[in-house]
Amino acid sequence: MKKKVLSVLLATAMVASMAACNNGGDTNASSAAPASSAQGGEQSSAAAPVEEAPYVLEDLYITVDGTVTANVDNRQDAFVEQWEAAVSEKLGHPIKLHxxxxDHSKYADNVSQLLTTGSVGDGSYPDAMIMSATMFRQYENTGILWNMADAYANAEFQSRITLPSINENMKTKNGELYGFAPTYGNGCVTYIKQSWLDKAGKKIEDIKTYDDYYNLLKTFADGKTYGVIAAGFGKLDEAPYINYMPEFWQDAYPAFYQKDGKWVDGFQEEATAKAMDRLAQAYADKIIDPDTEGASTKIAREKFFSNDQTTSEAAFTYWAGTWLRTLTNNMEKQEVDNELGDDRxxxxxxIKEIKDSWGGYLNREAPVWVITDDGDGNNAREQAIFDALLETMLDGDTVQxxxxxxxxxxxxxxxxxxxxxxxxxxxxxxxxxxxxxFHLLPTPNDPNSIWKKNHLDAVLVIAPLTNGYVDNDELVTKGNKFFTENCVDAxxxxxxxxxxxxxxxxxxxKTTLLNTVVAGGGKFxxxxxxxGAxxxxxxxxKWGDTAAQILEELNAQ
Amino acid sequence: MSKKVTTTSTGAEIRHKPLGMRIWNHRGYYLMFLPVLIYVLIIYYWPMLGIRYSFYDYTLKKMEFVGLKHFQSLFRDRDFWRSFKNTLELSVTKLLITTAASVLVSVFINEMHNLTVKKGLQTIIYLPHFMSWTVTAAIFTLFLSTSSTGMVNETLKSWGVIKDSIDFLHSTSLWRPVFYLVNIWKETGWGTVIFLATLSGINPELYEAADIDGATRMQKIWYVTVPALLNTVIIVLILNLAKVLNMFESVFVMYNNRVFEVSDVISTYIYRKTFLTAIPNYGYTTAVGLFKSLVGCLLVLVCDAASKKIRGRGIM
Incomplete structure (x- = not known):
């Protein structure tokens, strides 16, 4: 036993000594790191100009989420090969794209790991990557992102930008730009099955208010079929939080947001309490499918267009534009309402309550591309990444x-x-x-469906293609037009x-509290x-003091 | 250097050669051992250096020594203690229940005389073990759903047993029973392997002697089979007790926000703190992991002592 006690003590001593030994080395690292982190964002605009050596970018490492639909199952190799050929020609030297x-649903976690544990030069550390608006705001001031304000201002695509406000609005008050949005954000609209509307003897024009919507959905709430399904009663971890159930959330916004120029905690507002009570009532009336609580977006989608419509739902709020086509195609595949064709x-x-509060469906903040800053005080690498990736991304022609x-x-x-x-x-x-x-071909991993798009949406992009390649899918055009006419910025x-x-x-x-209230109550x-109250x-x-501290910090910015 | 001298119990003196000379004399063996030593150091010990991060703030571009700050924070965190308590309760209860179920099923299978049925039954009950936890959870979530696709609720309703669906997986009072049942379903079959092996090793003469004494079937089970199994049961319990803090996957795929109070375990707590936080502090989560490892070490020592007492030899 003595030996074991001794071995435990030795192990403890080893742990302590390792910590102490590394203290010195890491102190150096930490003293160097804040310097780059504090200056990273300001170097290009505030610090004295540093003589920049010519930089030849031979390998470009990017991290992307599921919005790059040309994934490995859909011939990403062909995309990469053609990108490398086109960009190498533009740059005048060979470049490889990695x-x-x-996984899309774990994207934020993966990025966080990559950025924390890696460093520039590691194969897995991204030179550039996609970030959602929420992620971007969290990383914006950490010093790991490059201020691309100058590069953006001098970009060739500037002359073709039709929606300059999107990136201009992302600049800090000092004029720094740490992310670049090639498209606007898009948002969700509520889709209702035409056949179900017909069954209820209603027309879409009849649904004007929350009561109209509620009564329509109630028609189908018989315990077998339901009114509506979504991926959660509210998606409180992803802005704009309320866009999967907008009719129930109405004027509520359960997060920190700016109201009349001042930051407030929307979760503490009465509107949120009322929204939770509305959701609870709908849940109790079996209007909301109980599977909503645990459903992922995939599960919610699949249940909505399921072959078995006897356990399905009438309404589903989901992404506008291309998704109208995708949902319709999926219904077709499942042989749901075949006689209605593209009018399914x-x-x-x-509804009135949304119009009166927000003005329309919420157009989320655009996802952005960011470039990582190596913090060496020299912008050559970062500028080279911008030129190879973002400048070419909106070239209007081959690469775009x-x-x-x-x-x-x-x-x-x-x-x-x-x-x-x-x-x-x-x-x-x-x-x-x-x-x-110009025409789209069958999807590589699903030859019975026509390919829809890759990363950029031709309709949402801020600088349109100049080669006239337009997908004329009427349904997609109709979806985009409808959303553009009925949306406001989140x-x-x-x-x-x-x-x-x-x-x-x-x-x-917040999610636990929301779910508890909606499901009829419980203990927290x-x-x-x-x-809701x-x-x-x-x-x-639990969070009152912390929320107050957050509001203080936000309002001091 | 003079040779070290030891005296044996008979008074004879043994002169040991110096260590360096002994190593040189057996250099062939040491050379053969070297790759293994390097492998063990690199694969098992090198990663352990990562535990030093528990004494650091380790976030984006920041590595700063903070001493015991993270340990102080975690000991103050209500959620941590909740997860610690849940880990112990869930693991120990699960261990006892699944072991008891395995013993019962083993005895039952052992009593079967039809070899075909016996083998078939064994195969059927082994199968769930090979199903991943993700698939298992998806199946049970579907079965127990409160929507109209939930088989269990719909069946109970059609039989008139219940009027409204029961929310098995979101109820704090029902989640644990469901969790234990799923574990029994999945792991009982596999757990029987070791017990059936023990049962097959019982001397048949013991049963013959019992027959001669006029013992009934139940008496034979109680007085011959069960005592023969007892030692194995204790060993299985002891060996598994050392691993009780490692519970993650089975909980992770089945829990949800509304049942955190009874389901959140240390590993899921670490997961949330590490992967669901926008910019995590790896120092904190490493500290939680280190604490868990230390408690795990303590449990191993306890199990070792228990094993020595019961079996006469330790597990290390």
């Missing part, structure tokens, strides 16, 4: 087409050809195109030190929760 595409789904104009539609001959083409989808079945469809006509995401530190725990508690850390009281008890 794409790291983690109707888009619900924002790659990012918009994918690889030529694989995802799209202009040659004369004829192909079929669902060949040999009663759903067989033939497509014929003449020489020179509130800007909040970011400050305390919020970044506690946001995950806070979100977990020993307190009985039944109504109870939930807010419990939140204030």
């Amino acid at each position: 794409i790291n595409q983690p 789904l109707v888009q619900l104009p924002p 087409t790659l990012w918009t539609y994918g690889a030529k001959g694989v995802h799209w083409d202009t040659k004369a050809e004829t192909f079929k989808t669902n060949a040999g079945t009663d759903k067989e469809k033939e497509y014929t195109y003449e020489e020179g006509k 509130p800007a995401a909040a970011a400050c030190d305390t919020l970044t530190e506690v946001n995950a725990d806070m979100t977990v508690d 850390e020993g307190t009985d929760i039944k109504t 109870d939930a807010i009281a419990a939140y204030q008890k």
